[in-house]
Amino acid sequence: MKVVIQRVSSASVTIEANQVASIQNGLLILLGIVEDDLQDDIDWLSNKIVNLRIFNDENNVMNKSLKDIEGDAIVVSQFTLHALTKKGNRPSYIKAAKPDIAIPLYKTFVKQLEIDLGKHVQTGEFGADMKVELINDGPVTIIIDSKNKE
Known part of the structure; x- marks a missing residue:
């Protein structure tokens, strides 16, 4: 499982002229899933994301987490994160999980993120255009791959 997280002052997702998600201070999370991703990848990645200290404290030092600031999150499925070039x-997308595997993992990831964050997490729509x-705050953009956790 691979994510690109962006610290944002605002972000939104629109599908066919309808805004389906919108947040202010928080994270936009682009999520790519491969066929061998498991619950362990979901648990580790969710915990890492909500506790990653990338928000400024009172001294303007990145020392607070998404959980600390009670920030919001949007998760967007992004199979292109696993492009082979x-x-x-x-690009080849052969490593990206097919929908029958990816959709349940995507939904499980969002639920786990909600549990770890303690609040509702907004989403895009899997497979939609x-x-x-977003307005990237900082800019702060971080790539995390659950296969590189050790």
């Missing part, structure tokens, strides 16, 4: 100019807007 070594050969040719057309989404327009994602």
Whole structure:
């Protein structure tokens, strides 16, 4: 499981001119899933995300977590995070999990994030053509891969 997290002062997701998610201070989380991802990947990644100290404290030092600031989150499925670009100019997405595997893992990840964060987490729509807007705060953008946790 791989994520790109962006610290945002605002973010939203629109599908066919309908805004389906919108947050202010928090994280936009782009989530890519591969076929061998398991509950352990979900648990580790969710815990890492909510406790990652990337928000400023009173001294303007990145010392607070999403949980500490009671921030919001949007999770957007992003199979392109697992693009293979070594050969040719057309990315291959063969490593990305197919919907029958990815959708249940995506939903489970969102539920786990809600448990760890202690609040509702907004989402895009799996497989939809989404327009994602954000104001990256900092900018702070971090990539985390659950396969690199050790």
